Amino acid sequence: MTYLLDALQFVTGYIVPFLLVLTLLVFVHEMGHYLVGRWSGIRILAFSVGFGPELLGWTDKHGTRWKFCVIPLGGYVKFYGDEDAASTPDYKRLETISPEERAQTFLGAKLWKRAATVAAGPIANFILAIAIFAVLFAVYGRSVADPVVAQVKENSAAAKAGILPRDRLIAIDGTPVATFDDVRRYVSVRPELEIKIRIERDGAFLDLPMVPERTEISDQFGNKMEIGIIGIVTDQDAGNFRLVSYGPIEAIGQGALQSWHIVTGTFDYLANLVTGRMKADQLGGPIRVAQASGQMATLGVAAVLQLAAVLSVSIGLLNLMPVPVLDGGHLMFYAVEALRGKPVGAAAQDVAYRIGFAMVLMLMVFATWNDISMFFG
Known part of the structure; x- marks a missing residue:
């Protein structure tokens, strides 16, 4: 039984x-x-x-x-x-x-x-x-946080480059960042590749070069993946976490932008695959998709729909x-x-x-x- x-x-x-x-x-x-x-x-x-x-x-x-x-x-x-x-x-x-x-x-x-x-x-x-x-x-809105540093991990790429708590990230390689998620998205697909981050500190702007470290992480279900990290963390006080609501037209624009992020992220991953900065074992087939579908189902309909969109x-x-x-x-x-x-x-x-x-x-x-x-x- x-x-x-x-x-x-x-x-x-x-x-x-x-x-x-x-x-x-x-x-x-x-x-x-x-x-x-x-x-x-x-x-x-x-x-x-x-x-x-x-x-x-x-x-x-x-x-x-x-x-x-x-x-x-x-x-x-x-x-x-x-x-x-x-x-x-x-x-x-x-x-x-x-x-x-x-x-x-x-x-x-x-x-x-x-x-x-x-x-x-x-x-x-x-x-x-x-x-x-x-x-x-x-329907659900979107949780966002400002790209402001609350903590810098010891011996991390950010620490070695000189980033300090309360620094605000303005741009990476000339690309403006509006949220902390923008920073995470850009850095995660560039392990071991030098980037230049512009920060604002006490009204002054500094350009700090650094190399994201290739790091293996696990998601909430224990699935492992390799990404690039620079070792910065934000919190409610620094990042001002908030829920942003969108009207129908704005939501469509954000939907198109999110889809574009997936496209560019895919090409970034393929480039990393060719250059050896990432492993090919992250390419999944039907078994892994079935696993992800089941895992998302435990989180509710919204999570399943998000997986379907990706x-x-x-x-x-x-x-x-x-x-x-x-x-x-x-x-x-x-x-x-x-x-x-x-x-x-x-x-x-x-x-x-x-x-x-x-x-x-x-x-x-x-x-x-x-x-x-x-x-x-």
Whole structure:
């Protein structure tokens, strides 16, 4: 009975939140493709959440099959004239249909319509993230603190640079900072990389160079990660912690800004990965996402929605990478087509898709291995 209860708790605590979040993100992404594709006059054969055998589905009046499939790790929109879920053109089939039918295929659409249809998926993910953040900011507000130092840790980078309690941080590398969180966000992705912080002390301004230390920290759930820190702390007296409320328009702007922070943070992490300042073991796969979904579920709906927004930005960004089989790979082909005045050859596309598929598969295997290593290493 104990094992059964543990299994039930695992399913309801981790699997269910994970599937709900992932289904939302996949549905919105594919809906972007679907809506712009329909608007472009492209006939759509299937809208699928998941891969593999169909669990349930229905066919609408336009002939589109809407379905949920066994493997819930993604989804696709299949257009008329596609050979598979990756939108690989079925050239043999295209040779046998009439010009009228070809005009309804994805390949038969104008270049800008194909590009818009492909780009709509990632864009839908960005819009979803902005909307979620906007709702959270409008409903719950946002806790902020001024970038004023309350304490400097001994032997830290800040202490060595000469920062003192009551110093106000004005800018880092020329970028203004308005809150203590702005400082934390900027410093955390720059371990072992020299930065210059401008401070205000007794009405005078000083520029202090320092190098954030790469440090392993644990969050409230015990998950470990490496970030850069300089060793400063604020408190209520120095930082003036307060809750800021936003109107609808302001909330949307803040949602867009928060989404942009995730994008820039992702690129900063990748740059650190290439230069060796951060380890690749922080790349997570489906197991880690499921764990995070379960952990956020214990904190309430707002935490789950925040995770969904972060993942939505990540999915949109990943799909824009110029890798064949991803949306960015298709856009890369369309850019080449626009420059050449004709599409990339079928044989070249086939080779590129195979290479792209292998790259994505290797990334998934690597991320999953990181997940397994985290739990059993």
